[in-house]
Amino acid sequence: MQESNAFRRLFEIDVAKYVEKKGQFDYLSWPYAVAQLRLADPQAQWEVKRFNGLPYLITDLGVFVEVAVTVQGVTLSQIHPVLDAKNRPILAPSSFDINTSIQRCLVKAIALHGLGLSIYAGEDLPLVEAEAPAPAKVASFPPPAEKKTGDAITSAQVRYIERLIEESGTERQKVLDYFGIDRLEDIAKNEASRVIRSLEQARNRKEAA
Structure with a gap:
């Protein structure tokens, strides 16, 4: 090597x-x-x-x-x-x-x-931020954004995001629409921490309910 x-x-x-x-x-x-x-x-x-x-x-x-x-x-x-x-x-x-x-x-x-x-990835981010709890037990995303450019996330991050989507009860299409992409694999590396944090917060709210 x-x-x-x-x-x-x-x-x-x-x-x-x-x-x-x-x-x-x-x-x-x-x-x-x-x-x-x-x-x-x-x-x-x-x-x-x-x-x-x-x-x-x-x-x-x-x-x-x-x-x-x-x-x-x-x-x-x-x-x-x-x-x-x-x-x-x-x-x-x-x-x-x-x-x-x-x-x-x-x-x-x-x-x-x-x-x-x-x-x-995202381990250093807080699991819960100071914000009003959302009524729905899903991740909250802004309206669809323009397609991002940059290197794609790793396969391990994709698998983790897929698991978070399932555990949090978030609609997969909602995540795709927000990033303006067709596949989770196309999420840019510089956006990975943000989507992981949002999904982790949604999962934690669901588990605490």
């Missing part, structure tokens, strides 16, 4: 069938992530960072772990809080909690190099 193509080749690997869902969150199985990484780059390495000899850091805000992954000589690190199954901080974690968080952190550190990165 050439260094200049390392990110692209890892990013293009289809990880969809190895994604596990816990609650409303998606995760990539860590054994698969490690296997695909080593197949792509047998020399790839990772390191669990130590804090005063311990594999975790205790702060006033919670407990954190850090993992660094090196691919083709490039090292990228990821810091991850120790969370429970509902993604809430665990202030007094067990050894199992620490180990689980290290595995999740490893997968995210690998994602920084491209593998499974699309899974985390």
Whole structure:
């Protein structure tokens, strides 16, 4: 794997069938992530960072772990809080909690190099915005817009949007009309986060009802 193509080749690997869902969150199985990484780059390495000899850091805000992954000589690190199954901080974690968080952190550190990165699209966006609740349990979109130009979204994002459409009870045609397209695959990359966020909000409203 050439260094200049390392990110692209890892990013293009289809990880969809190895994604596990816990609650409303998606995760990539860590054994698969490690296997695909080593197949792509047998020399790839990772390191669990130590804090005063311990594999975790205790702060006033919670407990954190850090993992660094090196691919083709490039090292990228990821810091991850120790969370429970509902993604809430665990202030007094067990050894199992620490180990689980290290595995999740490893997968995210690998994602920084491209593998499974699309899974985390929109993760940093709030699930609920301060707005009046819509009477219908579907995503709310403005009137149809002109067709957008730009690179299309990834296949993983398309599958995630399809699942959100089903889970939120949103009309598929309404999404297509808004973006002025005939297929979800034609949504521009720079619009992906917006449609995912709208559909996630609609799904959350439906689940809370």
